[in-house]
Amino acid sequence: MKFYHQLFYLPLSNEMKKLMTLFLVMIIFGCDDSFENTYRYSKIITQSKTYPVYIDASEINKNEVKSDVLIIDPFKILANDKYYFIGDMLYGIHVYEKLGNGVKLISFIECLFLKDFEISGNHLYCNNLVDLLVIDVSDPGMPTVLERRERHFNRYTSFKEYWNLPYENEKGFIVGSETYELTGMVTNEQPDLDFSAYDDLYKHITTKEIPDNWFSEHPEYDKPYIGMVKMETDLIYTYGSYNSWAICNYHSGYLSVKEHDLWTTPRINFSTPYYYSNAFPIRMFFEDNIIFNIGVENNLMRGYIDCIFYHENFPIRRHLYFQFEPLDICYVSEFKAFYVLSGTSIWGVFLGGDEVSGITRTYVDFEISTDAVEIARVGEQLITVGNELSVYSVTQNELFKEKIYPEIAGECFMLEGNNLVVYNNQEILLYDISDLENIQLIQ
Secondary structure (H helix, E strand, C coil): CHHHHHHHCCCCCHHHHHHHHHHHHHHHHCCCHHHHHHHCCCEEEEEEEEEEEEECCCCCCCCCEECCCCCCCEEEEEECCCEEEEEECCCEEEEEEEECCEEEEEEEEECCCCCCEEEECCEEEEEECCEEEEEECCCCCCCEEEEEECCCCCCCCCCCHHHCCCEECCCEEEEEEEEEEEEEEECCCCCCCCCHHHHHHCCCEEECCCCHHHCCCCHHHCCCCCCEEECCCCCEEEECCCCEEEEEEEECCEEEEEEEECCCCCCCCCCCCCCCCCEEEEEEEEECCEEEEEEEECCCCCEEEEEEECCCCCCEEEEEEECCCCCEEEEEHHHCEEEEECCCCEEEEEEEEECCCEEEEEEEECCCCCCCCEEEEECCEEEEECCCEEEEEECCCCEEEEEEECCCCCCEEEEECCEEEEEECCEEEEEECCCCCCCEECC
């Protein structure tokens, strides 16, 4: 016993101490390799995972008919042979019956997130967020949805993809996200927590609320970007998927949509839309055999207008560029001149040159103060409507204000023969403009 006691306390060299330590470690941990492999790096952690939230379109897709609904944001008036239709931005369409001495409110057709619409006979074409609807309004008190073409205004593919609202096939539009946390043990063999239960629970979160950041105080600037115009042939031209027209026509119970791009043979008689970099469209309309396509840059400080002329053999485009956001435009062919509202004054753009030597553009600020929102040509004169109606005479290089009607004001208007149809303060007013020196209210 004494020997072992002395041996145990014999002084050990440093080398022997190292060997002894290694030997003890091998004894202790060598007994269970699986324990070492699995738990040597184990720890308790918290991990998070984010899941997309999709829109429940059941509320958006409702197209209810209501009565006595106040107009919130009127932006466009259209007509067929029996009715006037007033577009109410993001809400729907108000329908008024034409009477001999005025109008009568018939109904309000709810179409949530409406930003543009057209009428062809008794067929109303409109956007329901991003869907294209064809609605039979032969009886606007009981309208019928004939066709819904889903995501018609959200299908830009190889060009301007960022114009699309975020969408996932078979799930819908992504309007937000939700993040969830899970706490548990991870090891070197299982470094991630098991979120499978959460995946099953939150794989399709939905909401009926459109996020506030989808629409601003100027929804015409926001996605989805809508361009829709009815041609004289009763075809509805809309933006296509790639610098193209998607031409729509509802006939014999079927909605036909044909794509025409720059390379289509034979070419159609109107040039396809052109999408300028760092810019987006806000309005498109057809007037005097010209498609006017108005757009602005992302900073909303400058704008453009594509003027697309009809031509039997090849499309003609005149591009106008401004250091302001253009509100409206009209054309006087005799002077090869465009007249444009800037929000504070009226500008003229005069074309010169030819296709061989090159087309020139001369920009002139007529410095005529006006806050008018729309401008139109009536015979050999121009009219503007805003807080008042003004009548202008035009010459080759000049613009003169001839008369003012301060009692005629409107948020939007349309011309129908010799009638001016004006919407103002919850009323549709009709004026006889056959004599611009003596405009009369139609009683």
